[in-house]
Amino acid sequence: MTWRDHWKRWSNCFWLDDDLKKQLKQIEKDEKELEDCFYKWMEFGTGGMRGKLGPGTNRMNTFTIRRAAEGLARYVEDYGEEAKQRGVVIAYDSRHQSYHFAMETALTLGAHDIQVYVFQELRPTPELSFAVRHLQAFAGVMITASHNPPEYNGFKVYGEDGGQFPPEPAQELMNKVVEVEDELSIQVADENTMKAKRQLMMIGEEVDKAYNEKLQTVSLHPKLLQSKGEQITIVFTPLHGTANFPVTRALETSGFKNVHVVQEQALPDPNFSTVKSPNPENKEAFTYAIAEGKRVDADILMATDPDADRLGLAVKNEHGEYELLTGNQTAALMLDYLLKERKAQQLLPKNGVMLTTIVSSELGRKIANHYGVTTVDTLTGFKFIGEKMKEYEKTRQYEFQFGFEESYGYLVKDFVRDKDGVQAALLCAEMALWYKEKENKTLYEALHTLYERFGYYREGLESLTLPGKDGLEQMENIITAFRKNPPSMIGDEEITIREDYFMSERFIVSNEQKETIKLPVSNVLKYKTEEETWFCIRPSGTEPKIKFYFGVKGNSLKEANDKLFRVKASVMEQVKKRM
The missing domain is CATH 3.40.120.10 (Alpha-D-Glucose-1,6-Bisphosphate, subunit A, domain 3)
Structure with a gap:
């Protein structure tokens, strides 16, 4: 028809x-x-x-x-x-x-x-x-x-x-x-x-209570939370969505008493009236939280998206201003804290695994390697992480330790099998308290300690919104053009590896060898250099967008940021030529 x-x-x-x-x-x-x-x-x-x-x-x-x-x-x-x-x-x-x-x-x-x-x-x-x-x-x-x-x-x-x-x-x-x-x-x-x-x-209540009880198992230092939880001040906004009740209940049960909910965004509102987009990836979504944070001198600000599967975190930088962390930065902090404290408590198994995606930061892999934890990559979308969890539960090959994707999705404990913004809120609150009490550090300072130890990794994202039937065709044209005429450079670095997840093929440029990619077929392309620079092209499966992901490594944060800017500009210029 x-x-x-x-x-x-x-x-x-x-x-x-x-x-x-x-x-x-x-x-x-x-x-x-x-x-x-x-x-x-x-x-x-x-x-x-x-x-x-x-x-x-x-x-x-x-x-x-x-x-x-x-x-x-x-x-x-x-x-x-x-x-x-x-x-x-x-x-x-x-x-x-x-x-x-x-x-x-x-x-x-x-x-x-x-x-x-x-x-x-x-x-x-x-x-x-x-x-x-x-x-x-x-x-x-x-x-x-x-x-x-x-x-x-x-x-x-x-x-x-x-x-x-x-x-x-x-x-x-x-x-x-x-x-x-x-x-x-x-x-x-x-x-x-x-x-x-x-x-x-x-x-309702019976399931709510059972979920909240499981949430209490996220903590690695429950006694610290109960005794010192009032020592940090938290501002939280559910951005007019579902998270107000479960997050505030879980925080209060754990021992966090100084939790300030952004009242303008506390109630459900299908129009999301106070934000352009109810997306915790966007700093604009934190406008009200920042104002409240300044009023109460909060240690951390947290925001969840409407269905509370993702969490954004803002922390004070060296100038005392609130800075929104990227999903990769928040994940790095969470992963290092979890593995460090599990190791200290002799809870880290020999076959631990961290699950992430092909467009997420390489910093996570470096942290996991440091603690002897294997990293397994999946395609973009937390369903693939959930699928791996189910596989390892059957085979016992690995024990799940943490899962994350760059788009602000994290999973700490496996009683949930999708990204969980409520678990993430609890762990971020605990991290902020632990670093404040044990090392007299902010989470911003803790992040920079990770950079100094593992390298200055920075990531970015650009996307083109192409709605409707015409947009769908245009997205397909862009990715086909890259597939048929692949670039040889990213900025001033030579591409050494090309990955085509639709063809399930990895191409090593230096010796023209091909390897099989053992992941489900997906219309995704990724390009890498020896200097750990990479970019990836992926049409969104849920929005009328084609997304371009970038990753770089520098010897300092400034060098990494400058490099990321140049790489983005170089790749997007190539995109324009192929449109």
Whole structure:
């Protein structure tokens, strides 16, 4: 069917709700917008199904949610009656229509006699991951679009291990979704009937309490926290999302008494009214937190994204100003602290492993090596880290110690199988207290100690936003141009290794030898030099963006920063020539 055929189906559907009818009416003369709404079905990328709210097969709405849920129901049915009885846990964040989408998912599953658990209030993604494991459910669904703008929402699916669906089951699920021929006629169960049969159960405090108890195991020095926790002052903002309750509860339980929540951003708000983007990667998102930090003379500032799977950290620099750390810098601090203190307490296993991604900092690898911990790289997306955790749990080859990705995602303990901003908040608070009490250092000073010991590594990111059908084609053109005509230099350094993750091939330039990359196929390119400079090209799986990642190493922070600036400029100039 063409996009016009789909548009006509929707236009002639008398049971569309009034909002969808109104939105269709508003765009009926905008052919380009109509085509973008209907030219394809929403697909699962690195973070599930995510897109703009609105009418059409390529938008988030009641019927595309039902279609995804119907595919999930058929997927669960294939695993038999036990899988149906174990059921599906559903959580949702503060975005527009999140609760509605959660209930539509529940009622669609209910039509297949599948047990469903829905959180009675909004809860973060990591608690959904925990709940799947805690309730021994067969699967989970999180309704969220993470840090995307207010007009977005999404549908993320989790397996029985509590991890996001990796490629193989995700493809199996998508095959089930593709089989759904008419998303407008999907049958749903009656909510009251499901509740009467206890087929639909609303959950809350029991899971909250169990999650909070597990969070207390994150600490390496619980007695220090209880006795000295009031010695540091913390400012925290949930950026209008889900994290206020779980983070403040966990901090208070651990012993942190001086926690100041940014009141302007404390309550859920689907419009994220005080920020341009609810993204803790952006310094602008810390504007209110910085003001509050100055008012109370806070030691650290922390912010989570709307579904609380990511954490941003700001610390005082040498001038007494709050400086936002990158995800790689925060991860380096966390990793070094964890491994150092586990080693001191004889808790560090001989087969420890740190999991990270191909676009994250090499500083993490240097720190892990120092403590005798193996580093394993995965593709971008925490689902691949979760997949490795599941593998090592079965094979016992490695014991998980830490996982991180450069985009502010961290996991400390494995009772969750996705990045966990709540765990990260607890560990960052503990680190700040430990360095203040034990070494009379700020976290900023601790970071520079790491640089002096392991080298001055700096990373950066550039992205091009290319929305719509035309943008998708343009992204493909850029990466194809690099693949067919690879660069030979990064700035003034010769490229010595080219990696093509779509072809699963590593090419050694000096001897023209090829090696096999043993990772899932992905449309990603990476280039490296002998001086530890690298850049990577990757189309986003969840946003209309193509991303360019960079890494350098210098003999000083200034040298590394200057080098990073030059490398970015050099590569982006090459990008322009290939557009």
